[in-house]
């Protein structure tokens with residue numbers, strides 16, 4: 451088994467990484483940052499997202515494990531004080547993995563060239579200083595003419611991130627669905643959008659045809675300045691992200707603890 455460790459540089463994280471390396475060395479695990487079977491991240495959800503993009507071309511053959519330093523995250527399923535248990539579980543013969551949907555984003559340029567990206571959380575199309583005007587199609591049927599700051603298309607695991615801040619629903623990650631939320635849409639007697647988040651079935655896709663020669667597209671935390679694109683197509687990817695030994699925390703309890711607070715926090 452070849453393992454890579456990706457981490458942030460917080461003091462607490464560095465201590466956890468040192469202990470983790472020691473435990474893995476005792477078990478004769480091979481460290482291979484280039485072609486790992488397992489990527490263990492130590493840090494927050496942002497650390498796991500960065501590692502996902504670093505290994506995105508090998509996503510079909512890699513399993514991820516997230517160790518959270520600080521609060522429990524959504525991708526980071528293991529507490530740092532459970533390292534021994536995690537390493538023992540890692541070395542069990544039958545891996546128990548969970549896989550979750552990814553978002554495939556295809557940017558079609560004016561010249562018809564296609565550029566593909568994979569997002570773990572979401573991708574958004576936005577304009578910052580002027581209104582974004584775009585036709586939005588679902589399965590090639592015109593759905594609405596959008597005017598506003600932009601739209602965000604998120605995965606189920608990304609539904610607790612930017613999507614949630616935009617008023618989107620939190621979706622259980624076992625559901626294979628895409629969600630589109632509007633970012634400050636203009637609605638008046640002349641311009642009208644649905645004005646509520648929509649959730650698409652697994653085989654459906656969204657096409658955004660912007661009526662603008664430049665706009666911004668985000669893929670998770672990264673920003674691309676796009677010039678003269680014809681359209682952007684969003685669909686569930688045929689690839690998934692695989693987590694090893696994931697899901698030993700109840701999803702809705704994690705949502706509650708992250709956004710509402712522990713029972714202990716109640717006054």
Ligand code: NAP
Pocket residue numbers: 493494495496497499523524525571572607608609610611612613615669670671672
């Ligand atoms: P970042 O600073 O790495 O992340 C911003 C916050 O979002 C961090 O607290 C991060 O948790 C949390 N986060 C990331 N993925 C999450 C998920 N699936 N569920 C719940 N919380 C999550 O920001 P970035 O590098 O610019 O972008 C990374 C992601 O952060 C984006 O994909 C976007 O979804 C989210 N984000 C949200 C907003 C917003 O809600 N207005 C703004 C910017 C970015 P950790 O502290 O555990 O890393």
